[in-house]
Amino acid sequence: MSSTIINGLGNPQLARVADALKNLTRPGIRIDTTPITATELPLGASRIGGRPDVSEDFAWPVWDGDTLSFLAQINLTDLAIFPTASILPSNGWLLFFYDQNQLTWGFDPEDRGSWAVIYLPQASEPLHRCELLSQELQEEFYDLCSLSFSENLTLPPIDAIAIQNLQLTDPERVTYYELLAEISESAGVCHQILGHPLAIQGGMQLECQFAAHGIYCGDSSYSTDSSEEADTKIRNLIPGATNWQLLFQLDTDDNTKMMWGDMGRLYFWCQESDIHAQNFDQAWMILQCS
DSSP: OHHHHHHHTTOGGGGGGHHHHHHHOEEEEEEEEEEOOGGGSOTTOOEESSOOEEOTTOOOOEETTEEOEEEEEEEGGGGTTSGGGGGSOSSSEEEEEEOTTOOOOSSSGGGTTSEEEEEEOOOSSOOEEOOOSSGGGGGGSOOOEEEEEEEEEEOOOTTSHHHHTTOOOHHHHHHHHHHHHHHHHHHOSOEEESSOOOOSSOOOHHHHHHHHTTOOOSSTTSOSOOSHHHHHHHHHHGGGGGGEEEEEEEEOBTTTTBOOTTTOEEEEEEEHHHHHTTOOTTOEEEEEOO
16 A cells, blocks of 8 residues: 555645645554464464453453454554554553444444453463353354554545645545545555554544544534534534544454445544553444445
8 A cells, every 4th residue: 555655646636735645644554364273373362353362350341231242352562563553552452342233333422332442451360262151152253363464654534634624626636535546446455553544434533523522423414403502512522533543443354254334344443642541441433334
């Protein structure tokens, strides 16, 4: 993707905003999956699918009476070689979970709890591979894959706040849209840590900010309440939207037997201040698909 971005920003149609767009690029950590058996994967290794490695007292996340499905385990020491990962804890693990039935998409404040991001610090007690909580959970584990990591440049979605601030002309907007489409096509299956999202339906920072603060985002108005109080709340929330940072992008993937909506992706977001504080409890998730 990096070469596609570099070449694309050289397009004469983007000459006016080329420097600004270059300044908006962010390195992201791409993840590629390889099917593997559980016996081949060491305890504590990064993975998508399978079962997590946890301590004896680990509390499996539950929502609405049902256990959440395990998605991924990222060993943060694997990311230490990437400068962009310095915002994350230098060791320990990030575990990601989501509702197996995909009943929530992140636009409703009531969706909170249907996903979980859990940080497990490096512990002195040994890890063990989590056993099934019940036989019924057997089908709730996705196919296990080992992970490899590489760094790529990323660009904001076309309707991201940073791009809106550039006030693109119509020709610039068309050219930028075509560049993003080319990036998406060349990326293929694209799991990612940090960077800008490879969005399917557009930018997500405002949606995270509003939904996380109690505003329903399932319609274009971002609120079914047109009162002055609601309008004031929305205006006051907008400046904080840029504090939301993509934490993890999880794609539809044949290797893991994951399908999000119709060939969609899950996007886990976290406020930068919470990432620095190693507080991932308030992460927000959005599902997008075509």
